Amino acid sequence: MASSSALQFTVRRNPAVLVPPAAPTPRELKRLSDIDDQEGLRFQLPLIHFFRRHDGQDDDPALVIRGAIAAALVHYYPFAGRLRELEGRKLAVDCTGEGVLFVEADSDVRLDQFDAALGPPFPCLDELLFDVPGSSGILDSPLLLFQVTRLACGGFVMAVRIQHTMADGAGIVQLLGAIAELARGAPEPTVWPVWARQLLRAPPLDDDVLLPPRFAHREYDEVMDMNGAIVPFDFMVHRSFFIGRREISAIRSHLPPALRRGATNFEPVYAGPAKGGVGAIPGVASFFIAVRNDMGEEGIAVPVCMPGPTMDKFVEEMGKLTHPTLADTFQTLRSAI
Missing domain, CATH: 3.30.559.10 (Chloramphenicol acetyltransferase-like domain)
Incomplete structure (x- = not known):
């Protein structure tokens, strides 16, 4: 059950x-x-x-x-x-x-x-x-x-x-x-x-070939045990961000004018299908859920998990992207003229 x-x-x-x-x-x-x-x-x-x-x-x-x-x-x-x-x-x-x-x-x-x-x-x-x-x-x-x-x-x-x-x-x-x-x-x-x-993979070291280490690879250091986990899940925050037509339109407004008209609804958020670059939500491309919000609007819910302080900053930056200020809107309209 x-x-x-x-x-x-x-x-x-x-x-x-x-x-x-x-x-x-x-x-x-x-x-x-x-x-x-x-x-x-x-x-x-x-x-x-x-x-x-x-x-x-x-x-x-x-x-x-x-x-x-x-x-x-x-x-x-x-x-x-x-x-x-x-x-x-x-x-x-x-x-x-x-x-x-x-x-x-x-x-x-x-x-x-x-x-x-x-x-x-x-x-x-x-x-x-x-x-x-x-x-x-x-x-x-x-x-x-x-x-x-x-x-x-x-x-x-x-x-x-x-x-x-x-x-x-x-x-x-x-x-x-x-x-x-x-x-x-x-x-x-x-x-x-x-x-x-x-x-x-690094080449093997032998008597004939000696390659001195050039970088300190901190990713191989001993890590502190966080309740039996490498990632401290107790400090992680989960949130899902709704992205509908209004959010897509707001994100699209941040694109250069030459790209704004031709970009698909997918590309402003994810920066294109696995071609590099950074979209509005970097690192979570392809992980989304088709949903309707409380007002019945269709869109996607993008799940994100990160430490609490980082999440606070992420929410702030997402707000800037999806809810542009009046000045941003004026600049967008002016660029389109």
């Missing part, structure tokens, strides 16, 4: 199963980069996605997604392996092809009953992303855990847990994008993965 404020619902889960790649994959040992070795990345990262029911779509989402995961693992086969620790705590993925964990579930709740609870921190995550016993370690554990929960309204929830050493935000988006394409019937992903982590 899970509860979200006054909301209570039941989730019935099938036993977890391993989903291997749909075809044979290479058996090899792939070392991670020196950046991936740092202690601050050795944790499991949860993600949760909510989907409405689409008319005319009666396929079982759990069955479709499970098949798409197996197909995607043929191309992303390191994710079907297990992490090992080599000399000097060096991380490497053993491409065993064992597979990733998959949980199929059903719930008696409807999507519209969650209401504002769709924004983080999500109080029912443990029910919609079950911590399979023995799966939460970093070494010798599945690198991905999926749970697909069918809802009473015909929608579903797909929750994912991934080891952060294996992928950053952009990598996770690329992997999930490939799974989505294959679930929609594509024969293969549009973007193929590339493993080039050797480019971020």
